[in-house]
Amino acid sequence: MMPRWIGLLLGCCLLLLPPLALAHKPSDSYLTLTVQGQTVQGRWDIALRDLDNALLLDADGNGQLTWGEIKVRERDIGSYALARLALSAGGQACGLQPRDMLIDHHTDGAYAVLMFNARCAQPPTGLGIGYRLFADLDTLHKGLVQVVNDGAIATAILGLEHPEEVLELQGKSLLSVLGDFMLEGVWHIWRGVDHALFLIALLLPASWVASGRGWQPVGSVRPVLVELLRIVTAFTAAHAITLSLATFKLISLPGAVVEIGIAITILLTALNNLYPVVQRRLWLVAFVFGLIHGFGFANVLVGMALPPAHLAVALAGFNIGIECGQLALVLLVLPVLYLYRRERGFKSAALYGGSIAIGAFAIVWVWQRSAPLLA
Template sequence: MMRLGYLFAFIACCIALVSPAGAHEIRPAFLQINEISTGLYDVLWKVPVKGSMALNIQPEFDPAYTLKRAGEEALLDGFAVYRYRLAGDQGLPGSVVRVPSLRNTTVDVLVNIALEDGVHYSFVMNPKDPQVQVPQTPSSLQVAKTYITLGVEHILGGIDHLMFVAALMLIVRGWPMLLKTITAFTLAHSITLVLATLGLVSLPPPPVETMIAFSILLVAVEAVRLRRGQTSLATRWPWVVAFAFGLLHGFGFAGALGDIGLPQTDIPLALLFFNLGVESGQIMFIAAVMALVWLLHKSVTLPERAPVAAAYAIGCLASFWVFERLGTLFV
């Protein structure tokens, strides 16, 4: 296991060194369409802001509909928010919703449609396929597909969460303990994700994001201490640390889900499949690391200091995040 530990470390180091400095930089755009009377709709369009500029993307509808601005643009939590009034002589089911300029971005669009009779639709558009035909009949399967996709994309785009998992690999000894540790992390962040999303508990995002970065730094420090022959609670029972900090990471997932939005008529289903998507993405990451471990184990011999180098790399990245996010506490 020790040689495999070096390989884990090398991979974690590479990931840390090539990671972008900020996590969750690109979030999905959000299109909410609410029918207020027959053929008349309120439209809410939220577009991620990069720097000081909102992405130049706009929704389009079939020629049978007229889309007009209904209010001024506003900035809210990193999004540019636009409101429209959509009118047409026919119902939205069967029509096409598109965002043509989405092809020039790396952003997905979550679309929620709520009709006056209580029927609800949810789906995702992506840059490769920036349009969708609204089905005549809504499907729970579509909601499940939409939110499991968003969950996978969120965790794979959340470099800080993946760095925490990578750091845990540096302090875990043996496959049984690795399984136990990852299970504890999964259980913990699932608990707070559900509680926070349902509004039963809440924490402000800036302290949560800062503490997530600090949790990565702490585990990286413990990895260095372990290679120096020192032990602690974290290295003896890493699953305890994974569970404790997993509760904190769950608030981060809940914050992302809050930005995305939930279909009000399918909250339990959407919440379940978003969480399953997060877990699927996490498993994909671990599986990818294991696959690289196997390949590297067959082809190269890593230096004995690889685990320490990896821990320092992850720790430096986490330190940058800590100081960067501390600034948001005083804004």
């Protein structure tokens, strides 16, 4: 009969398998709607890499999109996107009319900027939004929406599981903004599986203590909890620092460099589990590497032009959500590691096997993320 720890270990792995293919910045678009009477002016920033996946924009297949390849497909891009967006006021649809298409650069790459107008039958008091972009291709894609009306701001995060919302034009309360971004922070951990695997790699040796170039089981739960508290606190503090600095645009790094750096931190952490060079003060490793991960978290908020009060609340909510997502991972993984730390074969399967698997994924991600820069 299968030992119970094997079943628990397999269950934890199965929870992580579905999103492994998305171990990069989660797919987001940024939609800004400005209401002026019966007219709504729209700006929609959509990543070219996502549009290429849907429409095969790279005509020559060389892996690099040119302005010529994009320009010749401008009408297709506009038709594809606007067919997956619906606006309404008072239960009546607002007709969408495309205008221009531009190109802009975010920290994670180039975006098509679709400019359009919508004409409503009457001046809206609440704007209904139906969002289904990439719903058939990427179930984790999110649309980060803000509606601007005479200085008032309302925000929403839409996707497959929440495709519609009516935003009141007097604006959204700061408490609602806090709740929205707390939820997005939780999902960001679970969608951006590279962050989750980094945290798991840090947690894997928590129930063992370094001895020579190997690991021995700890004698009690207290040192496990102390070490865990240090690691999680250090990682939290570090990514909160760079997340805040990047969100308020005090410091910036290219998205491609950040993504490669995140993959390298995962690889180095996994290797240290296999051959513990850093045996003490793992919290310091978590802090240094957490600074890099903070830039990866920041992409969500940097792309939204929120006013200072909303941005501060969104940042706080996003941080809280990330911590809740991390806590969920800790509660999932740590009890299994501690309870079965002395079981025969468990260390080999969990600590060494888990670290080898995580390291293998990290090597693939380093290669995938470096390839465009080397082309």
